[in-house]
Amino acid sequence: MKISEARSAYYKQYQKFSFAAGDVAKQKEEAEKNARLYPSQADEFNEKAATLEISLEALNKQAEEYMKHHEKICEAECAYANMIASEQNAEAAKESAAEELKILETARRIMKGDIVPPQDEEKLMKYNFKLYMAAKNMGVLAKEHEEDDSLWDDEEETGEEERIDPMEYAGEQEAPEGGPSLDMEVSDVTGE
Numbered sequence: 001m002k003i004s005e006a007r008s009a010y011y012k013q014y015q016k017f018s019f020a021a022g023d024v025a026k027q028k029e030e031a032e033k034n035a036r037l038y039p040s041q042a043d044e045f046n047e048k049a050a051t052l053e054i055s056l057e058a059l060n061k062q063a064e065e066y067m068k069h070h071e072k073i074c075e076a077e078c079a080y081a082n083m084i085a086s087e088q089n090a091e092a093a094k095e096s097a098a099e100e101l102k103i104l105e106t107a108r109r110i111m112k113g114d115i116v117p118p119q120d121e122e123k124l125m126k127y128n129f130k131l132y133m134a135a136k137n138m139g140v141l142a143k144e145h146e147e148d149d150s151l152w153d154d155e156e157e158t159g160e161e162e163r164i165d166p167m168e169y170a171g172e173q174e175a176p177e178g179g180p181s182l183d184m185e186v187s188d189v190t191g192e
Helices: 003-037 039-111 118-127 129-141 153-157 166-171 186-190
Strands: none
Touching: 003 039, 003 166, 003 186, 039 118, 039 129, 039 166, 039 186, 118 129
16 A cells, blocks of 8 residues: 555544544543432443443554554655655755856866857856956966867756655655554444
8 A cells, every 4th residue: 555545544544433432432421420410320320431431442542553553654754755855955966066066167267268158158157256257357368268168068958857746756655564454443443
């Protein structure tokens, strides 16, 4: 079962047992109240309250098991999402560093008097105008002038990769196993 499906299914089971426990708690309080109001039938109402207490404990225990497994599923989902986000951040940092290296190489070429393509100069100018001006001023003093190819030509043709949504990726992974059965009904616990 996928994490997104399991998370939803276990939370629904938790809610079902939680709401049932709330109803049983109200019935138990009513039975205890009736035991005080009708002393002649106190034994009958106390017995009913004791039976309801047992059911209440069983329902609360089952709801807690569903919630614990739901939390385990959420932790797994978070771990998968963090893994993808970390990979994407590392890739973005790598791309950013490569971009900065190209910009600095462009500045170095301009400083030594080379003629670089206008789009490369524009990228340097956008990155840091002061560095661009310093490189241009130093380049004017250079004696040799070579014409260089663009450092970004290879990137112009490649399109942007589509980024994966970390939570969507995590939701599609397999959910941790070992949780309580999703087929269990309230009547299975209360014996009704």
